[in-house]
Amino acid sequence: MNNPFTLEGKTILVTGASSGIGKAVAIQCARAGANCIITARNDARLSDTLMTMDGGSKILADLSTKEGIMALVEQIDGKLDGVVCAAGVVETQVLKLTDENDMQHLFNTNAFSAIRLVRELVQQKRMNKGASIVLISSISGVKCGYVGGSIYGATKGAIEGFVKATALELAPQRIRVNTIIPGMVETHLLDHSDIDKEQIEADKLRYPLKRYGQPEEIGYAAVYLLSDATQWMTGTGILIDGGYTLV
Amino acid sequence: MNEFIKNFANQWDDTEPEVFTPECEFHELEEWGSLIGLAIMNMIAKKYGVKIAPAELKACVTIADVYNLIQSKQ
Numbered sequence: 001m002n003n004p005f006t007l008e009g010k011t012i013l014v015t016g017a018s019s020g021i022g023k024a025v026a027i028q029c030a031r032a033g034a035n036c037i038i039t040a041r042n043d044a045r046l047s048d049t050l051m052t053m054d055g056g057s058k059i060l061a062d063l064s065t066k067e068g069i070m071a072l073v074e075q076i077d078g079k080l081d082g083v084v085c086a087a088g089v090v091e092t093q094v095l096k097l098t099d100e101n102d103m104q105h106l107f108n109t110n111a112f113s114a115i116r117l118v119r120e121l122v123q124q125k126r127m128n129k130g131a132s133i134v135l136i137s138s139i140s141g142v143k144c145g146y147v148g149g150s151i152y153g154a155t156k157g158a159i160e161g162f163v164k165a166t167a168l169e170l171a172p173q174r175i176r177v178n179t180i181i182p183g184m185v186e187t188h189l190l191d192h193s194d195i196d197k198e199q200i201e202a203d204k205l206r207y208p209l210k211r212y213g214q215p216e217e218i219g220y221a222a223v224y225l226l227s228d229a230t231q232w233m234t235g236t237g238i239l240i241d242g243g244y245t246l247v
Numbered sequence: 248m249n250e251f252i253k254n255f256a257n258q259w260d261d262t263e264p265e266v267f268t269p270e271c272e273f274h275e276l277e278e279w280g281s282l283i284g285l286a287i288m289n290m291i292a293k294k295y296g297v298k299i300a301p302a303e304l305k306a307c308v309t310i311a312d313v314y315n316l317i318q319s320k321q
Contacts, residue, residue, distance in 0.1 A: 094282065097289040148285050196301035199281075 008033035016087030018045035020187030028219030085114035092148035110155035167235030183241030208243030269311035
């Protein structure tokens with residue numbers, strides 16, 4: 001009997017795969033049988049991800065620039081059955097203290113990297129028919145906000161906006177475009193945040209399920225969206241937030 | 248120090264500028280809150296190139312303490 005949830009025979013590109021959500025997505029995709037191509041800027045950490053996977057390959061790339069994206073696409077052999085754009089950074093900065101550089105940095109890394117990569121793959125016809133594109137969004141900027149998250153939220157809002165029309169434009173080729181909308185996930189990004197450890201613990205209690213998400217829980221959703229089980233899903237998002245936006 | 252106090256005071260909207268002196272115990276001011284705290288940490292990172300952890304800011308009692316903390320990290 002065919003398993004609609006398997007990624008056997010699919011080639012999947014995962015960005016931001018050296019840590020956090022991207023790393024967990026890459027590991028889960030490999031477990032589900034995909035041939036994974038993983039990419040990030042940090043060679044040592046990317047190699048570490050690759051070692052925890054069953055097979056796959058890595059390409060070093062800086063996706064915050066158009067040139068970096070062109071270089072990545074050039075190094076990919078053949079066509080892809082799926083892409084997961086998980087490269088991103090979190091900055092906690094109150095709006096009045098942000099400047100043009102902050103905006104450029106956040107938009108280049110969180111929004112334009114994914115938009116440019118998808119555009120390049122489409123322009124170069126590097127996606128197979130029936131392929132699946134998954135972008136990592138956030139509840140911040142899409143469902144709610146947090147103090148110091150105005151620009152970050154704007155980048156995630158941009159991702160959600162991008163998905164709608166792109167899903168329509170790629171539908172004739174049966175290429176699906178969806179997002180995953182996570183609440184706070186336990187990643188190393190939290191270790192470097194401007195938020196107090198006590199505040200983090202208090203924040204966890206605001207989630208009805210009383211904890212932050214684990215990176216692999218986002219990985220499972222990515223596998224689902226990449227698999228043939230979701231061939232009739234496009235232009236939408238899967239909300240995974242421990243019930244945070246219910247209250 | 249004067250320049251720092253000016254930058255520090257600039258993060259507050261409803262507190263009179265004269266209140267901000269080196270001895271000012273800023274946590275006690277009515278307007279104090281996590282938003283002001285974040286703005287002060289952002290300002291310090293931007294203008295002085297120093298990263299202050301929330302716990303470090305919490306441990307400072309006066310504005311002079313914050314100033315000295317920055318000096319010690321520069």
